Amino acid sequence: MKSWLPFLLLAHVSQHASGVEVYEGEEFALLPCKVAVNVSSSATAVVWDRDEFKIPTVHMRLQSGDDLNDQNERYKDRTSMRADALQTGELSLTLRNPAVSDSGTYTCIPRMFGQDQTRITVELKVKEAPPRWPIVLVAVLLPLALLAVGVGVFMFYKYKRMKHPADSQVLMVEETEGVKSVVLPFKTTEDLPLDCRVEWKLTDPEPRMVHVYQSEPSNTQDEVFQGRTEMKEEPLRDKDLSLKLKDPRLTDNGVYTCTISSKDGSVLLQKLVSLTVRESQMEVVEVTEWEESVLLPFKTKPDLPQDVTVEWRRSDSKHMKVHVFRSSSELLDEQDQVYRGRTEMNEEPLRTGDLCLKLKQPRLADSGVYTCTVHKCGKVLKQKVVVLSVRVYEFQTVEVTRGVKRVLLPFRTTANLLEDVTVEWRRSDHGDMKVHVYQTSQNQPERQDQDYQGRTEMNEEPLTTGDLSLKLSYPRVKDNGVYTCTVCSKDGDILRQKVVILSVTDYQVEMVEVTKGKRSVLLPFKTTADLPTDVTVEWRRADTNDIVHLYQDGQNQLEEQGQNYRGRTEMSEEPLRTGDLSLTLKDPLKMHSGFYMCTVSKGEDILRQKAVTLTVRERHGASFTERFQGFRKKRTSVPDGPPASVDKESVPLTGGALTG
Template identity: 50%
Template sequence: MKMIVLLLLISQHASGVEVYKGAESVLLPCQVSVGVSSSDTAAVWDRVGLSNPTVHLRMQKGDDLDERDDLSGQNDLYQHRTSMRVDALQTGVLSLTLRKPTFSDSGNYTCIYRKYGQDQSKTAVQLKVSEQPPPPPVWPKVLAAVLVPLIILAAAFALFVYKRMKDREAQQAEVVEVPQGEKSVLLRFKTTADLPQDVTVKWGDSNNMMVHVYESGNHQPDKQDQDYRGRTEMDEDPLRTKDLSLTLKDLHFTDSGVYTCTVYKDRHMLLQKSVTLSVFVPSPEVVNVTNEEKSVLLPFKTTADLPQDVTVEWTDSNNMKVHVYESGNNQPGKQDQDYRGRTEMDEDPLRNKDLSLTLKDLHLTDSGVYTCTVYNKDGHMLIQKSVTLNVFDPPVRSYGTVYGKKSYLLEFKKTNKLDQISKVEWERIYPKYKFIKEITRHQGNEKDLSLNLKDLRLTDSGIYTCTAYKENGDILLQQSVTFSVRDFQLEKVEVTEGVESVLLPFKTTADLHYVVGVYWTVSEPTQMMVNYFDVTKNNQPGLQHKDYKGRTEMNEDLLRTGDLSLTLKKPLPTDSRSYTCTVSNKDGRILLQKVVILRVRATLRGTIEDMLPWKRRRTAPKPEVKEERNTNQEGVSLMEVHSA
């Protein structure tokens, strides 16, 4: 029975050791791998949280492999209570035996193996000294011999599992996340322990700064670090309520870190808990605006109660100062030159808790990340927010097809920034062509940045971009327009039924270098393909409507000769329609277009045949010209001409 109870009293596992108060001893396990020769080695047991952390030291020096304990620097709490194996350093079994464990021995221990003065390995062991559970109830003697061992074993095991689960839950690292701008955060620490009234409760941060102290039945603000004074709060009587939680107010971004609450009595640690606090900055807000807008608001509203002596500073992606509010006033003298006269904040941003910034006179180069940071008088950051600003061009303007004009004006929007413009460039960027029109401030009409294109050609079609630069080379304004030039012709052809063929004429002197497709179509009564020519595949009879198969012919070398005419064989009165020839480039852009209105007059014989019901022909509709909107692959609106 004693052996069973002993096994229940002491339990070891990978993350720690638990023992009940009153046990004769407890073993803190530690084992390392050692070489054949282990001279100049040492094993050190330390305890975390003590001013003198040394619990036990065992050394081996020289080649005689003689091991000995060096307890001259041992903490007084462990005198005559620790021991290790006599061959610990030779075998690598560095386990520590601690006799007569008490509640104050609970804590985190570290086993350090050193060789030639250098740490080779560290093993952490957590010791938990618990209260002895109450003895099991007394059963009738008749059942004792059979039931007592089993009941004791089951009860002890259940108690052990329960306590381990509770301890694991208590020891689990707690993480508290809070967005910056919140007024306060609670770092929780509730205990079930009955603590004496003469203990000291200390909260500290990752930098060993004193956050809050409760001692001698009172809170001790004088013992706090300066950064935390007036910002912390605990329960008025934490020992009675067993609530050692800490409220941290007026949160700063730099408050992120690990906060540890430790309970001491006579320099002995009784309880300890750590809470990780993360004060995070929300994801940057994105603001989109066109450069045609007069201004944009970079929003930043906070709920924090900020003191009047803080500094509010807006900066851009290049760390240039956009706006500074300090000592209750805006500080234009501290702005970067590019932002002077272009920014504005609330008249009393701290009282209204509105730190938003208005940026005026927008440039394309204003795009980027803008960060507002609030510092206290000591230069410590309190809160921060970033806003991503995208300043973009308005949608590309589209100009319709120009028919037969000798010149055309590509208009540029009106602007009040002429005094800031040093140079203006017009460039056709699609199709790519190095056509640049440069205007300086001392040439041309400064009030009108529009470009007048003269001597129009079919190849002038494309996307044009106008860029206005500042004196330092930065882009101030930019606008793109699409422009399409198309040659359009209209002709009538009349023949009599019975002729062998009719020619639908279309000759051009235009540069057909960019042409990839030439096709003739009719649109009435339905859209039909009459003839299709592809530069790579030549004529495509498979695309023709069945009424025209075998009846059409075009010049074999039409792009070189410029003769795009179509020959229609055996024309009939039902062929009287409007025929449209369209010339397009590889991007689907229409370059040339011609409409030929064909009328085939019926003969007397044809009229008689037409009077017979089974040979009745449909009368061709009277042709007329109408315009339709057509959108090419790039979304550019073009004027297409068809006949009905």
């Protein structure tokens, strides 16, 4: 029969090989595997196998996450893949604590409904750890190297002391931008005259007067530090000459010198403090593609100067300007075209210190590093880095039993889409077939693939409501696959996208048991009555591929039966009219135990299917079903028609539907 042909064909599978070498004892080994995004995104699973083992599975990842139920025990808790592997095509495997016994051939296999899409092999060689003499050599040389560094540091400070004769040691201070204040410490034990002058200066990289304490008021402080510095009320009496610097900024980085001098100008004491203000740590923000908006956070001290410029840029992508705020207004004309009309800041950001940026309708291409810089006359006052990760749309799986009138492929998005967009549903796993096209505010049935003509429907005014769901009438097993709905602008830009995996299950697996010696056993299959008269009903042993019974052209075709079933089978009269396709097997023997499949087909189309497992028991002994369960470690999908030969190990048996 033609319906069997797909199972006799071998899928074309490309293979690539690469090699990885690591030493035993290293933290991990990375087995590389990268495929095109369209291959990984349409895959239902990716499997890493090592074929030389009885249990070959090293790692399996589904669209919903890892599935390690069938993992070889030796790899337990040692393997991992990226969380977005199937969305990005980066299918590499991390193997922790590699051992020499891990050496071998590993195969990376993206699969769609059990069918291999491609196979990429990686040869892993784990070598014994290298000899330890280099470590011994390092242990000998390291003290010498440290001694050399120490001499260098000593010479540096000697130079500094020559430059500042009264210096004490240089003190290093680090702080993160955004804290309220930082203290530049300087405490002494010496008794100092109360009429001394205490002077804090920024001496490197650019000389600036930071703070002056003396008996007579002084207005020599640099404007950059005005209102931002503070010392104790009586620092000379308390012997605490430390300086508090408020609102530390990136521009405050440098070497600060505190000098105590007498009335005649002679230097009594001096201290160097090196201040490092670290940029605030990067913040990571995640969002799902096509949510209404995402917020890139940046909150700082309020009441910023009104003449500063706030600039959001994509620092990973040619420094594209995302949003610019200057002179109390947003400069939208300076934005990169990609972000126009999609960004927004709060009112009065300088007064409130809320420099957060709202990015509307985030897209996958918006993922990247965003830097917000507050600057004035070319000097950076504040800065924040935000890493935005826009996750690809989630896959949605829809399951339905064949025989229902219709199934809904759901896709709801924002309402009031532009009228000039095109909505296109495609089968992305099957030659990119066009399933349904909606354009210029109406359906375009002439652009559909023939298999879907007259079977698809969308709601009225989908662009107004945002409901782009598709109704598919009379779903068939051959409709199983990956459906992608894409919304494009008139210029061809993708505005929205959704993936739905459709699984049409069409029969239940029923289990029948009988004791050897009974006159007959019934393999049940009742379906809707009044089937077309030109259909073929075929009962077949799926595990041996024997034809058990064939009903065609309104009569039984007994000459097509396998030898073990001749004269033993019988169907009811007028099975197509009554819908009773059950098969009676007479004088069942132990050899008749197995997996039976009844297929109702018309040409190449499968209209109905039913699976029955038969166990012919001895008076004592395990059933065929019980023995069969031991071979379930590998599951494969059930395609449109019964296979020409089905390995017992790959046939899933459950009390429910048998699905792909």
